[in-house]
Amino acid sequence: MTDATASQPPVRSLFAEDARTRRRNRAEARFRAYGFAAVVIGILALIMLLISILSNGLSSFRQTYVTFPVDLAEARLDPQGNRNPEEMAAVTTFGYLPVMAMAFIEHVEALGIEHDLSPQEMAAMISGEAPAQLRAMVLENPSLVGQTVTLEMLVNGRIDGYFKGRVTMASAERDNNVTPGQLVLAQALADAGAMETRFNWSFVTAPDASGQRPEAAGLGVAIIGSFYMMLVVLALALPIGVAASIYLEEFAPKNRLTDIIEVNISNLAAVPSIVFGILGLAIFINFAGLPQSAPIVGGLVLTLMTLPTIIIATRASLRAVPPSIREAALGVGASKMQSVFHHVLPLAAPGILTGTIIGLAQALGETAPLLLIGMVAFVREYPAAPLDGLFDPASALPVQVYNWTQRSDPAFVERASGAIIVLLVFLVFMNALAILLRRRFERRW
Amino acid sequence: MNDMRVTERTVTDKEIKMKARKVQVFYGDNHAIKDVDVDIEDKTVTAFIGPSGCGKSTFLRCLNRMNDTIDICRVEGDIQLDGEDIYDPKVDPVQLRAKVGMVFQKPNPFPKSIYDNVAYGPRIHGLARSKSELDEIVEKSLRRAAIWDEVKDRLDAPGTGLSGGQQQRLCIARAVATSPEVLLMDEPCSALDPIATAQVEELIDELRERFSVVIVTHSMQQAARVSQKTAFFHLGNLVEFGETSKIFTNPDDPRTESYITGRIG
């Protein structure tokens, strides 16, 4: 036809790379390098985050305890002498404090450790929480009165800090709460085996403690509160979200009204979480009269927040099920509902699960709305078992982190990081659960 | 295209199973089916032929109201099954589809085991009273669809793991398992090799003894081999409808003749 087609293209060897191929290969290599770099940056950021949190927070799982015998004298602890816990309760922690302090001072003497501390200074080395713990122990088991028991008691946060490297002799000079002499004695006690830093379960089980007693502060109430809220969110958001999505995706007519609903759900997902807190305060507390600081209110607020996430994820995974599956089911005479529940929903389940767990994880880490509904309150009582417990005051993990970072004692820095570690462990656990459930569901097909 | 042998069959006057009058189908503004009148006789194979996009599938899907699932689709006119209007508001399309089964153009097995694929229909319609009865239905259906020998050892394997042709036969087995009165088949053999095709054609012939079959096909030979009645569609119109032997040997309409001799398509 024309010259162009008439002239034969030159024969090229397969082994020789032509210019186009070389350019293409270079572009591909570049792109791969970018991608690899992006992954490396992400991993580095993650590693740095983990290192900083772990290095700050791991020490909160260890706590220093001092061991010494205490003579639980009847004269002081049970003046009536009838071992009736109700009457013994008349003796307050102020009654237990001297018993304990004296026992400690005597034990130091018995060990033959030289020091020039005043009795007040020595008593201050033991945690302010210790007398209360001793009192609780005695009231629970009145037969202890009159005996000499060996006690393991928390030491003051500064002394604990000394063993963790947070407090040094130099910093103690400038610190009103601790003297170098106390540190010297603590070291001597540790050498004598009476003082020891060891793993501390009560960090995860104990309730919060006041700002002066960081050594006793724990996450127990916060973990229970968070757990209760997750229960509420799961019990409400999953069924409501999935039902709403199925209705919107499979049954609702496609008209302007459903369009508006769809847009609003997407918008809801973008509403700042603090707005949900204000809403919760207005509706659940002020209008419905639910108690403040209660996991039920937190759970309801977080449900509102999680619903759009679950709805969006569920609708996406419903939409990803090929229409031919629905047709196949309808074709053999299944009803719409049978086609959805027998075929579409099981296929969408892995996606729904993932969406739900991501929503839950988001809710677990949410702080702002909880501040507004009073979850930030200082709660020392464990909430009761569900369902009543849902209405008892409680804290929540992220709020506890926030709370602890607000306190002045540097020992709370360690504890806040420790709380973050606990929170992360829960999140990792939830994600692992999501993956596990997904695998199980997928293997069925 | 020389193999136009038309099986001579005595055509008796059979009862009319489905009757369509002045059927119009619109996809939004697209008028896909225009004024179609068709009678589908009982115990007969009716073939729909015509060029791609002429509306064969669309019309087929009207017969079991599968078009209801498409939002923009609107069906007008009158379609009756045993004298009852299937588009009557009182009719539950689910009941209709149990009577009028369907095999789709693209194989669409459920992502479940082969057994469950076939057993699903009988289960939801309560056709089997016991496990052994269900096993029997499954085996019979798979045998009819000419796939039993290939899958009998792996009934628990997922249906989606079969080859395209096997999947299509599985879908046929699934449709047969519910014992429909009318079976609609949309190009059931387009993914099958000649041997499987022959087996499916045999199945269609066998099914004809008990119910009516409507088959859409692009193969003239197939239409000639298996059907007694043929409808030729073109651009949404039903151009010609009649005895298969007549359509293939002596069509009335010049368009029909052009199509079956391969000039339009």
Ligand SMILES: Nc1ncnc2c1ncn2[C@@H]1O[C@H](COP(=O)(O)OP(=O)(O)OP(=O)(O)O)[C@@H](O)[C@H]1O
């Ligand atoms: N879901 C749909 N939405 C909109 N238009 C459609 C839809 N399905 C089919 N149509 C239109 O209807 C007309 C007929 O399509 P149909 O699928 O019935 O053709 P067909 O004869 O089955 O073709 P083929 O032989 O290729 O399968 C076509 O113009 C097509 O574009």
Ligand SMILES: [Mg+2]
């Ligand atoms: Mg088609």
